[in-house]
Structures are given as C-alpha cells and as structure tokens.
Amino acid sequence: MDLLKKLQRVDATIGIIGLGYVGLPLAIASAKAGFSVIGFDVDDSKVERLYAGQSYIEAVSGADLETTAKRCAWTVDFTQLASCDVIVICVPTPLNQHREPDLSYVEDTARVIANHMTPDTLVVLESTTWPGTTEDVLKPLLAESGHALGQEIFVGYSPEREDPGNTTYRTQTIPKVIAGDGPEAQAMMEAYYGAVVETIVSVPTPTVAEAVKITENIFRSVNIALVNELKLIYDEMGIDVWEVIDGAATKPFGYMPFYPGPGLGGHCIPIDPFYLTWRAREFDVPTRFIELAGEINTNMPHHIVHRTREVLDLAKGRGLNGAKLLLVGVAYKKNVSDMRESPAMRLMQLFEEAGSSVAFIDPHVPNIPPMREYGMFEGRAALEPDAIAEAGFDAVVIATDHDDVDYAALLALGCPVVDTRNAIAKRGLDMVNVTKA
Template sequence: MTDRYSRLVTKLKDRTATVGIIGLGYVGLPLLLRYCEVGYRVIGFDVDQSKVDALRSGKSYIEHIPAEKLAPFVMNQFEPTTDLSRVAEVDALILCVPTPLSKHREPDLSFVIGTIDSVLPYLHDGMVLSLESTTYPGTTDEELKPRIEARGLKVGTDIFLIFSPEREDPGNPNFSTRTIPKVCGGCTPQCLKVGIALYEQVVDKVVPVSSARAAELTKLLENIHRSVNIGLVNEMKIVADRMGIDLHEVIRAAATKPFGFVPYYPGPGIGGHCIPIDPFYLTWKAREYGVHTRFIELAGEINSSMPEYVISKIAESLNARKKSVNGSRILVLGLAYKKNVDDSRESPAVVIMERLRDLGASISYTDPHIPVFPVMRAHSFSLSSVTLTKQSIAEFDCLVLATDHDKFDYELIKAHAELIVDCRGRFAESASNIVKA
C-alpha cells in the first residue's frame, strides 16, 4: 500500500476529504447534496454562471431538489464556482458532464475531453478522479488515463482513476442517490479500492466490477435493455392499433403473470439523457470490433419513428372532423420527457411540436413542471405554459397528451376537449373525443 493510497482512503473514510463535482445538473447536484449531508466539504463546478449564482443565493433550479435542502450547506460546507483552478484544492473529483451524440449520431466526448484538458494543470498526487458520464467501454482507459499520465501522474500509484456510472431517476419517490446501488470499476485494483471508499460513504451499496470497461458497459446494458423493450412495445402498439385493440389493456393483463414478464409501456418516443443516446455509444464502439448491433439499432429506429406515428394519428383524427393540421390550434400536454419531472432533454414532445409547426399548426403547450419553454441547443419556441381551464381547453382543435403528469386534471380535460390524442394510455375508458396513439 502506498502512502498516497493510505492517506487518501483515510481521508475519504473519516470524511475530512474535500470533494469536487464538475457539472451541477440532474446528476451532479443530487450527488453534491448527498456528500454535504454526510459531512464532506464540497466544491461544485459549473460553466454556467447563472447556475452558480442561483446556488450561491440558496436557490435551486431543479424541481425535485428544493432550495431548503441546499440552503443549509451553501457557502458553509458547499461552495459553487466556475473557477476550475480550485480543482487543486480537492481530494476527490467527480465528473458529471454531458455525453451527447453528434449530428451524425456518433459519440460526442467534447465535454468530457474539454473538462479533463481544463483540469489537467490542477490534478495532483493523492487524489481520485471519477467519471460518471455515460460513455462507451474504453473511454476511461483510452481517453482519460493517457492524458493524466502525460502530466507525470501514474494512475494507480500517484492518482486513482475510476468509472462509476450515474443512476439518477428524477421524480422517482422510491429511490434516491443514497438507496440506488452504485457500480464502480477502476483502472487498477488500487483505483477500485479508492473508488469504493469514495462512494461507500454516501450510498448504501457499492457494486464493484473488475474494470472501468465493465462499469462503462454495465451502464450501457441497463439503458439498452430499456430501449429495446420500449421499442418492442412501441411496435406492438402500432400492430394493436391496426387490429383495434388497446395495447395498454393488454399490458395490464399480461402484467398479472407473476413470472417471465416485465411490463414496459409505449409512448410518443423516448427522451431524457440516457435512452435515446446511450445505445448509439455501443453501436459506434462495436464497429471497431467488427460487430453490427442490429437488434439495438432496430429498437432505436422504431423509437425514433414514434413521433411521426403520433403526427399521423393527429392528422387522421383532425381529418375525420373535417379539419387539417394546417391552421389547427394544437395544445401539447406535457413537455418533459417523462411524468412528474421538469426535465425536457431529448423529449419527444418537442419533436412533435416542431413537426406540427412545420405542417402549419398553431402550437401551444402546457406543463405544470416547466412554466417557460427552456433554452435548448437544437430546438426553439418562444412559449409559456398554458393554464388549463374550461375556456382554454375548449379553444383548441386538438390536445395531444405527450407526458401524463399526475398534476393534470384529466376529468377537466376530457370534459372540455374537442379532441384528445392520447399517447400514454392515460384515458382508459373510450369516448368520442379520445383517440389512442
């Protein structure tokens, strides 16, 4: 055991270590809060000055993390900053930065590489660096390790490098950062031991795996599993619709089987920071090994096509009422990518809105969790959420239920909407103004 290793593990276990977290979004902020709760000093880094300013004033910009949870720690145990030179002060550095796809649907590691290159001058002996951003197997070993060792720091001896994928599920009341098991893989056995010491202080269970590559693939498998199963039920929805069968009824019936079946539910597409993106990280990397991941890519194609299926159902339903999409007033219910959250990343609702706008519809949206249409890299609407009343609902030619938030008053909607296109199976009973999509 090296002195650096022993000193670092001791500091992590007695919670005298300073923890740095880069990226204070849906992954980084809950993790930061957890480290504060158990007594660590934490420095939070983000390139977005508005986030840093909000946190410095004790405000939260994420709905499920109330300000009153953050306020006791701000500028006491926790200091937010945009100054990456302060990485020199930390004993543990955790990277929670985006890993999107390029316009050619290939991995875009620019945020990860850019962050590593920016902090390299401030890395030092006796610290641990953990990457949590979802990526393809080999990223930690092939991209991060060589850059660090080029600085003269030997991974596994001077500095400890691990991959531990995030598993946040915003809006899920049954699981928290503490209760979700944490997978951890290191570049060396010593790295893994340090990684376990880093995370076992804040989560109930750490799940060690043999390497960083195994941890990277674990995260991809979890999300590909969901993508493939969602793709299956989305395809089944189209088949069932043609047959005049309600697939949601079928899923509810199948779910009564106590073994061998896990219910997944169809929708207008897939969204969030994981399911639409992560499978393509593996398909890209698999090509390096001469493997064509047909199953994964087929699921991706089906899921990506679902917004167009919804558009076709909207057009068909309006046409049955002697109306066209062009000129119709259409209200999209739910902007978030899933129910009861304020996260609209990769949301199929936004794709549907853009497509309807292109077809000449007058588009509005309502979402109790997102009062103003957020700034997005690839999408732009100057809209605010419509308040649902008898009068406002009746003004629209069509309502599209894209995200079935519990806060919606479904009885009010059903009673006053001229036409509802239900993409989530929320309206179980048939009615003349409801069309399943």
C-alpha cells in the first residue's frame, strides 16, 4: 500500500486543518518528525503571523517556527488538500445555545475535504466529540467524494490531549490514543503518529477512542464539581477546603487531589461531558451524575459573586451596585493566554449586571479577544500595573492565579480581596482582608 509505505518512510505530506491550540503544535511536531506539513486555517492573519515567525500560542515558540520553516507551509487555500497524504481535522466542537453539540465546523470541514481530496488519503479527526461521530458523521460526508472508504480513503480518530501551560508534557511526550477504521487505517495511524509522538496507545475502534476522550474529561469535571461542593459545605462549617485537600493528598493510594475554583474553563471540561449526555438521550440512558457535576461547576461564578457581595457589605457597608472591582486574571487557567470558556468572563458579566464597574489585570491577556458569548467585552484592555493603586478599588477578586502577578502589591491596596484560587495563602502572604471563596 503506497500510503503506508510513504508514512513508514516519513515521506508523506500532512495537512492540518485548524491552526489553534491543537493543530499548530501537531503541525510543528509532525514537521520535527520529518514530514512535510501544510497547515490550513480560515484566518489569514494566523497565516501571516506564522510566515513572519510569530507564534500566537505558548506551546509553539518562534524558534519552533524557524527550525521547521522549510518543512511547513501555511495557507487559507483549501484546494491544496489535494496534495496531502494525511489530513487531520483540528477544528472546534462547541455547544450551541441549548448546550447541544455543534458539529458544524467538523461537518463543513469534511465537505471541503471531500471536494478536494485524492485517493490513497488518510483522514483523521482529532476534535473532541460524542462516541460515534467518526462512524455516523465523518465517514458519510467523506463518502460524498466518490472515493471508496477503506479502499481509496481511510479514516481514523485520535483525541487531542493538549494541556495549555503544561511545561512537563508536550505534544510529542503525551501518550497518543489512536484508532483506525479497519486494519489498513490502523496501520497508517500507527505509522504516522508513531513517528510524531513517543508513545501511541492503540484502541480497537474510533468509537472507543472518542469515548476515551469523553471519559477523561468527565472524570475531571465530576471531581472538580465534588471539591467545589465540598468547599461550599466546609465554608459553612468554618473549615478551609484547601487545607483539607492538602491533608488528604498525603495518602499515597486511593486519592487524587482536585481543587475548587470560580468555575470551569478551557475547551474541554465545560463542554465535553454534555456531548455524552446528549448522545445518551438517543439510547434513553439517564446521565444524572454528569449533569449534576455540570450544574455545580456552572453555578460557581454565582457563588463568587454572592461572596463578594457579602464581603463588600461587611467591610464597607455596601453591595455590588456602584462598586469598583479589580478582577485578577481573565485567562481560564494560570500562566496561559487561553480565554476559551474562561469563568472570569462570566464573573465580569455577572458583576457588571449587578451594577459594578470591573477592570482587570492579566500578564498574559493585554486585551480581551473576540468571544462568542462575551462580545460586549471585546477589546477591553488590561489595566496597567502602575495604575492600580490610583484607581481606588472597593475590592479585588482573584479569578486566575498567574505566577507573574504582584500579590503583595494587591494586598497593599488595603481593600478586601476575594481569593478564588488560594493564591495568597499559597504564597505565604498576610491573610488580613483576604476571603477565600
């Protein structure tokens, strides 16, 4: 089989559709492995920046772009898919306004591939989705190309496992779950990903691989919901949940620490569990546990707003209406610029709906980018650090515990601090005026 031999010789052209947090690192890793790469995106500004050697995500450096420049091409011209031996789909899979799966990006991409692909091509879906998507959605759309599936066109699924900001595990070092639709596709998947990453984990079918990804993220969602609920309970008992977790984490077996926060962010955990709950309805199977976890995590921003109102009432005899608040961190997790599903944006919205004016600081986010649900905040600029002391804030709310923040300077403002991440205590600073929330 010509394609398999080309992959085994690392002599194939890899097309990566979607140059975001998943696609761009995979493109660079593929180029470093020796493959020729064509990266596709609908955003021509990304293409321009990549050709200028400017990366827009932390996982890929300018040096990475420079060292792989001879093997990488970037384009918005999808007709070039015809020259690709492997096409990897790395496009978003969000929820719609009814919290149901929105596969429009995957479907549109599959139709574009079908229009331009040539025989002897492997198409891989990496986007997170419900179990059965590759079989029920992707394959029928690719069949519209007129090429025979399993003979001329081969299909596989490999869930992305990127973790923005994680300096220990990168694309090449994270074990990669792979599954091909049939033995020929499986051999191609193993040849491609085996050359790109250190460890591959083969599972029997794409549906199993899709379920693996969903299971990983539901595990995290449920456990984060548990500690969020424990936090609410222990708060009423006067018990510090972070101290409880630190104590429990000393057990060398049977326990894994998870930590509370102001809500869930990132593309995976707030979204992926609902893909399974939606799919389960087709089989008339209840998903009460998963849905309860989602409800708890979704309600956490409301809890933070309530606690901030209580703190202001106690400290200043006023509520949120007319209050000036400083929100510390708007990225969804520490030390990254990733804004996807950030709970900080929901906090900003709730605070302003309550009549507060909200400014923010974030060393990784100078301006709030376009966001589907928070268009009203697009372009809002971070407050410069030297302007904080003069702003006269009524309270500080720590939403994201970036390392590159002067927390001592925040305490020096003398106003109440609502800490949703235990950032102050973790740094051994004075807890006067600090409320853990």
